[in-house]
């Protein structure tokens with residue numbers, strides 16, 4: 292079994308399994324940028340740093356993956372992921388757990404670890420009663 | 425963005441459609457496919473390679489080479505050269521760049537070529553390191569490659585408009601029928617029914633097996649030159665009625681349910697002096713059926729959210745009398761040969777409008793629309809293109 296190393300660049304303290312949502316924010320115009328980059332996606336100034344963000348988001352879409360190109364992830368199939376419009380502004384793709392959340396519903400996003408230990412975004416329904424049966 | 429329309433493409437034509445070397449796997453490098461297309465372009469046009477003084481080339485598999493190195497491989501001297509890394513938008517962009525070069529006298533005959541190979545494992549290598557955004561924020565989430573973002577777009581499109589799998593299936597089934605009439609289509613020997621489509625195994629739900637293209641090897645190409653030159657060479661040709669492109673259009677849309685086509689579509693028809701009813705055939709970039717639907721919708725073949733009705737009421741087979749679409753089977757039934765897939769629509773339209781398509785010939789085709797889409801960086805494809813091509817004067 293090969294290891295799966297994913298360079299998500301997400302900040303998560305060594306030895307911890309989960310942490311609050313931190314994203315790159317501009318010290319100049321305060322816009323939040325994601326995916327990670329070198330210059331502010333809004334004003335192009337070199338002033339990005341990882342800052343705490345509201346953990347709220349709205350689920351835009353979900354997919355259930357039955358196929359993975361990485362052997363290390365194949366034993367976990369099916370994998371459910373979703374795209375989320377974050378309250379902080381950007382759209383993020385995240386693991387969805389529990390997997391049964393309706394499109395349009397509110398989700399809470401944190402940083403966790405995948406089975407290979409990579410820091411990843413994880414989303415869970417904010418209001419469990421909005422879950423589909 | 426300016427409202428000033430671009431100059432027209434008067435006096436510039438496309439000729440010599442070439443599709444070459446399609447196979448499910450190949451140990452040959454992309455260079456072999458590109459060079460083979462170049463040779464076939466010369467053979468088709470009846471010219472020596474020394475007559476070609478410009479080239480626009482697209483490939484995902486050239487590394488460590490760039491297109492400048494190819495000139496030495498192929499023993500050609502050029503005065504104009506472009507490398508176009510726009511994936512499924514490359515063909516129309518090549519046409520646009522080459523047309524300006526010819527129009528402005530920077531080159532006389534430009535070879536536009538997309539080519540890629542398909543060695544075992546090469547698809548994983550390509551998508552696992554496709555872009556910095558994808559590497560950091562898309563691929564880590566299940567490592568599903570492009571299936572993941574396109575499944576998300578498909579799910580959002582179905583949810584927003586109530587689009588059914590049957591509607592996507594109608595496109596896929598019609599394309600398979602078209603492929604059965606185009607010998608080079610890699611899946612043309614396998615019939616596909618709507619039941620087959622609906623009952624296929626899930627890959628990245630709501631995407632199932634027949635929503636996903638089969639990566640393959642192959643090359644596509646055409647020549648761009650002045651109209652007078654094509655007449656002197658005795659070549660059937662097409663003219664460029666209008667063409668346009670956008671990059672990162674509607675960047676603030678949370679999900680990509682439209683792209684540049686919605687922005688430039690009306691002006692495209694206006695500049696061409698044609699209406700949608702004048703379009704005899706359409707080729708969309710069909711890496712997934714939802715993307716074909718977005719192109720057809722953005723270019724006005726049905727109203728926003730009306731894909732179910734379009735699919736139920738419009739035959740998209742080459743001989744169905746409706747709107748012939750992806751008349752050689754597209755990628756879904758022909759295979760996705762990397763960057764060549766971005767040239768496929770232009771080349772097939774060139775065959776159709778010059779009356780050289782073969783068994784899948786659309787009767788009396790005068791105007792064809794080619795749409796392109798490319799480069800999924802993270803959650804959406806960034807490049808969107810389209811052109812309207814018209815049957816040229818040198819034609820029976």
Ligand SMILES: [Zn+2]
Nearest residue numbers: 317320331334
């Ligand atoms: Zn800024």
